[in-house]
Amino acid sequence: MWARPWPRPSASVPWRQARASGTRSLRGPEGGRKDIERRKEKREQEVKGPVASDSARQRWEKNEARLLSPYAQLSSRSRGRQREEEECPIRPAFQHDRDRILHSKAFRRLIHKTQVFLSPWGDHYRTRLTHTLEVSQIGRTIARGLRLNEDLAEAIALGHDLGHTPFGHAGEDVLDEILADGFCHQEQSLRVVEVLENNGAGLNLTLEVRDGIRKHSKGRGDFLVAADEDGPLTLEGEAIRAADVIAYVNHDLDDALRAGLVRAEEIPAECRRVLGETHSRRIHTMVSDLLAQSQDRPHLLMSEEVHRATLLLRDFLYERVYLHPLTIQEMKKATGVLRELFSYFIRNLEEVPEEIRRINAGGPAERAVADFLAGMTDRYALTTYERLFLPQPWMIF
Numbered sequence: 001m002w003a004r005p006w007p008r009p010s011a012s013v014p015w016r017q018a019r020a021s022g023t024r025s026l027r028g029p030e031g032g033r034k035d036i037e038r039r040k041e042k043r044e045q046e047v048k049g050p051v052a053s054d055s056a057r058q059r060w061e062k063n064e065a066r067l068l069s070p071y072a073q074l075s076s077r078s079r080g081r082q083r084e085e086e087e088c089p090i091r092p093a094f095q096h097d098r099d100r101i102l103h104s105k106a107f108r109r110l111i112h113k114t115q116v117f118l119s120p121w122g123d124h125y126r127t128r129l130t131h132t133l134e135v136s137q138i139g140r141t142i143a144r145g146l147r148l149n150e151d152l153a154e155a156i157a158l159g160h161d162l163g164h165t166p167f168g169h170a171g172e173d174v175l176d177e178i179l180a181d182g183f184c185h186q187e188q189s190l191r192v193v194e195v196l197e198n199n200g201a202g203l204n205l206t207l208e209v210r211d212g213i214r215k216h217s218k219g220r221g222d223f224l225v226a227a228d229e230d231g232p233l234t235l236e237g238e239a240i241r242a243a244d245v246i247a248y249v250n251h252d253l254d255d256a257l258r259a260g261l262v263r264a265e266e267i268p269a270e271c272r273r274v275l276g277e278t279h280s281r282r283i284h285t286m287v288s289d290l291l292a293q294s295q296d297r298p299h300l301l302m303s304e305e306v307h308r309a310t311l312l313l314r315d316f317l318y319e320r321v322y323l324h325p326l327t328i329q330e331m332k333k334a335t336g337v338l339r340e341l342f343s344y345f346i347r348n349l350e351e352v353p354e355e356i357r358r359i360n361a362g363g364p365a366e367r368a369v370a371d372f373l374a375g376m377t378d379r380y381a382l383t384t385y386e387r388l389f390l391p392q393p394w395m396i397f
Helices: 015-020 033-046 056-067 093-102 105-112 128-145 150-159 168-178 185-196 207-214 235-259 269-275 279-294 304-322 325-347 354-359 365-374 378-389
Strands: none
Touching (some): 093 150, 093 207, 105 128, 128 150, 128 279, 185 207, 185 354, 207 235, 235 279, 235 304, 269 279, 269 304, 279 304, 325 365, 325 378, 354 365
């Protein structure tokens, strides 16, 4: 069967070695003030002021070393890319990664992929692209508040959902059921940047960005990383994992209120009391609390009260929005569309784009079809289904 895309044998630094040499090797009782002072001393020994011969990138890297937190991931200390390449004289490594993601085809397709509501007619409902931009904004705010690397946080945020299927998590569930090795959008997002983009060459991103993309979600599990958990390598990766949840629980609630699925007074009283009564106040409370609790710490924290209210709000959304009978009804239609398309393209593999067949040459047909379907937008999937399975009008002259 097809191999999971992580870790890739072409990576310049082995995964285990990278993990062992991670920036944040000290957690729990070994962290704290002594750890911070040790990091500061090491940083001061390495940093020299900019000189006239420095490139724009080198000047930026030295500024990072002077200004960022001891727990931040410096661009100059990246563990490397999948393939070695000449460094850009202007952009640091993570800014370069962000730009590559921003200009990718997969990023452009996010505008026509579902967040929660399938093909909504209203102009103001979220899509997978607007969700990504909101995660990026919240993630950058967290990074700035903790003096972390904003470029790294933004790159992870912009890439975290590139592998998401059409029709949201309904599409993900279909492929997970069909494929023998399962399917999850985190690993598909990684596959997009490592394999599928750029005609099979991938985007050649840094290990830190790829790691953050892969570990940005834990489903309905706790979004805060436990001290003994194999979480993201960087604190920036943790920031985006938190930003993802903060973004979707708030904007999905906003869309649900707009759609009439829930009323404001039905939001749990504890959530309204602790987090606030408005969309902006809830985001402000979550982000401010996380920043206050996480200063000079090796991983992110929230106060017990705000953390509990955030998880309660997420549970409320699952019960009243994601698992609402109307939502389930539409999702069943969407899963039916994808099942029919999968079955058709397995029987007619020659109709899968040549580029995808070439990338998957020698592998199972199911993998090629899954890559094709996962890359579809909602409207492309519906248009393809209509072309293949519904009668077309005849042109009579």
